[in-house]
Amino acid sequence: MNSDWRVTGERTSNQVARAMEMTNAPLPVAYERATQAIAECSHIDECKSWSDKAAALASYARQADDKTLENYAMRIRSRAIQRAGELLKEFEPQKGGDRRSEEYQRAGAPPLVTRQQAANEAGMSPHQAKQAVRVANVPAEDFERQVESDAPPTITKLAKQGKKSVPQALKPRGFADATKLIGDLERLCAFLKDKRPKFIIGGMKKFEFADARLTAVSVCEWLQLFIDQSREHDLAAGQRATQKPHPPKSDAAAGLIGPIDRCAMQVRELIFNFVDETPPEQWVALIAELRGELDDIEEALQEAAAVGLPKAVP
Template sequence: MKTPLTPAQVLDAPLPAVYEQAKAALTQCETIDECKDWSDRAAALASYAKQANDETLEKKARLIRNRAIRRMGQVLEQIEPATGAHLKRMGTHTLSRTEAAAQAGLSNNQKATALRLAKIPENEFEKLTKRDGPQPTVTELAERGTQKREVIVIDHTGGRDPKVFNRIIHFTSALECAVAELSGNADLLEHMLDWELAEALEAAARLRLILDNLEEHKCKPQS
């Protein structure tokens, strides 16, 4: 998000077509009252009572709102907060998370609430919003987003000495860097002098020994 939106663009932000259709349908339900013209008062009363006790539309509306707030938080998470490193890396001014939220018309409280909802794991959010009974309020969901959850730590060392594992990581990284460096400078070969080629070939021979050693270990059965 590099170009700030104008206030008019924010106000004119498009809504999904299905969302617009749903709003139109609800508006029609609000303005049309078929029951008032029914001659059978008992039937009209029963219909009004059924409408009064039917919370389907209300639950769906709350669900749509809860999902929209959570999605706002997920989008905000993808925008980096304003830091010196952030601006230095981008090279030019890029909207920070706070600026993007303000541009979209969100208050600090709304931004914080959206980010809290985004912290709720997907399966937990689905379970909360699809449960029987009333839809949870935004406040209830925001509180869920602030709860500490068990952190599962995965041991990537495979039970090996951490120092050895760290050296392995650096070894692999060095090979990857070497491949990238050599591939990007292959055009220099035609400009090298004989003694420079000889030194390069000697280094390549030492590297070939390392690669051959890698291949040998690859073929060995794992204990």
């Protein structure tokens, strides 16, 4: 049987409370004497009765500038918190302790005292307990060097030094650009949400159409590539993609994306210009004619595919 009560909980919570109750815990004799002496000094003003006023003034000035007692108090408090933290670190921090231990599983085993339970029984708040453990984490040499200095650090400063920081993961390459792209896409989406293309086109000058279309085509190509590769990345990472990725395009088809899009843009512009000059009742006939032309183009491409890519389409 493990006889270490700090691990097995051989002392019950009531025993811990009796031994560690903050308000009733005994204090060292030297500490109580020092407290009484300081209390007496704070209430009795010897200098006030001095007949030599200049000497009294000099004494007051020296007391006001003297931090000896203050530093002693800081050192005593710092060491008390450090030692409390060292004791707390000897308790199991997990809830309920080690449930697989023999002491926990055997019949009639005493309850395991956790770190938080010990702190509660000692009258320490969760913040005080955490602060004490962090102060105890400061390396002993660093702690002594700072506490014994002419300007001892505050408890808060010591606790910050003992805080175990979680290592930050390295940001991947392209992190800044990815963050910027996400923001730009969100702003573009918000900008286009209530704006129809015809409204934007109406605000352009004629010489701006071609450059705007080429820019839009380039952006569309990049975004489509981004969509495809992001889906492939999801699949490679073992994640379920929301949609199946597009089949890879052949080199020949990929090389034609730009020209085909530019051709489509030109045809669309010609059609819209023609529509603006055509009465609405003739649009049905126009659509039927365009479908017929597209059928002819498709048939010509299929015939040419048997002998290779066409140099020209009749």
